[in-house]
Amino acid sequence: MSRALPPTASVAEAREGAKLHAPAAARNAETICGMLTAVAPARGKALEIASGTGQHVVAFAAALPGITWQPTDIDPDRLRSIDAHAADAGLSNINPAMHLDAAVPGWGASRGGLDLIVLVNLLHLIGSDETRNVITEAAAALAPGGTLFLYGPFARDGALTSDGDRRFDAQLRAADPAIGYKDTADMNRWLTEAGIAAEPPHEMPANNLAIVARRRA
Numbered sequence: 602m603s604r605a606l607p608p609t610a611s612v613a614e615a616r617e618g619a620k621l622h623a624p625a626a627a628r629n630a631e632t633i634c635g636m637l638t639a640v641a642p643a644r645g646k647a648l649e650i651a652s653g654t655g656q657h658v659v660a661f662a663a664a665l666p667g668i669t670w671q672p673t674d675i676d677p678d679r680l681r682s683i684d685a686h687a688a689d690a691g692l693s694n695i696n697p698a699m700h701l702d703a704a705v706p707g708w709g710a711s712r713g714g715l716d717l718i719v720l721v722n723l724l725h726l727i728g729s730d731e732t733r734n735v736i737t738e739a740a741a742a743l744a745p746g747g748t749l750f751l752y753g754p755f756a757r758d759g760a761l762t763s764d765g766d767r768r769f770d771a772q773l774r775a776a777d778p779a780i781g782y783k784d785t786a787d788m789n790r791w792l793t794e795a796g797i798a799a800e801p802p803h804e805m806p807a808n809n810l811a812i813v814a815r816r817r818a
Contacts, residue, residue, distance in 0.1 A: 613654050619681040620689070625722070626656040632806055633657065633721060633752055634664040640813045641748060643667045645716025648742065650703040650735065651675075651723040655683030659690045661719065668717060669694050673701035704731035709741030716744055721752045725770070728779040733791050740795035743816040749797055751812040752805065756784040763808045788812060 613621040641647075644667035649658050652672035662670045672683045672695065683698035701708060703720075704727055718739045724732050739749050754766055761767045761782060774781045785802055792799045792814045799814040 613679075613682075619678075619685040621654040621679065621682040623654045623656060626654055629721075629752075629806070629809075630657055630660040633811075634660050636752075636803060636805065636811050637661060637719070637750060638664055640750065641665055641668065642716050645669075645744075646714065647671065647717035647719060648712065648715050649673060650701065650718065650720040650739070652683050652698065653679055653721075655679070655686035655698070657719075657721060658683065658695060659686050659692065662687075662692045662695045663690070666692075666694055669696065671696045672698045673703070674698065675700060675702045703735045703738060706734050706738065709738035712742045714744045715742050715747055717748050717750065718743060719750045719752075723753065724751065725754055725773060725782050726780055728777075729783070729787070732783055736791050736795045736797075740792075740797045740816060743797065745816060746818040747816045749792075749812075749814045749816075751788075751814075753809055754782055755788065755802070755810045755812075756782045757802075757810075758786050759784060766808055785810070785812075 612625065613623045616622045647668045648671045649661070650673055652658050652674050655672060658670050658672040674680050674683065680698040680700065687695040720735070724735070743749060754769070761770055766782065770782045789799050797814040797816045799812055803811040803813065805811050
């Protein structure tokens with residue numbers, strides 16, 4: 602999934618040691634945690650796809666201490682950052698970060714039995730076929746009744762609903778015509794085809810959406 606993206610797509614600054622810091626993650630962590638605590642199971646095993654700097658998984662693990670978290674990413678620097686943030690937080694419910702390219706088919710069956718899968722701010726940075734792979738493999742990895750939580754910017758039934766979204770989507774498509782905002786209608790269809798039933802999208806700050814889908818029990 603390596604692409605030349607616009608600089609606003611994924612911003613992370615170097616901090617002490619191996620730590621990276623993403624201002625966007627710092628801004629939205631509390632909001633996402635609030636939504637997660639409302640829809641996630643109280644206990645179980647969770648996988649975070651594209652954990653990035655590690656700021657989110659530390660916040661999630663603190664907010665949901667009954668869940669054991671497995672952070673993942675494809676970038677070695679970000680894997681090191683995840684482990685550095687986790688070590689600094691001193692939480693016992695975060696496993697060492699692991700490499701995972703969730704857009705490549707085949708990983709879901711080997712990671713079955715998950716109660717929760719979380720993905721934040723990735724789908725607009727990958728293509729539609731890759732997005733469908735992520736959804737299909739996540740569905741395979743979920744335990745019956747398990748929850749998939751997706752957060753980020755989306756088009757709503759074919760429309761981009763703010764000037765900022767229209768500008769950002771245009772920047773993404775100029776960098777790579779295959780990527781850009783995914784539409785809620787497509788997302789609902791792909792989730793249904795994968796055997797996971799989506800709730801109506803939840804409106805979030807900065808015109809983002811949270812999409813919650815559950816594998817049939």
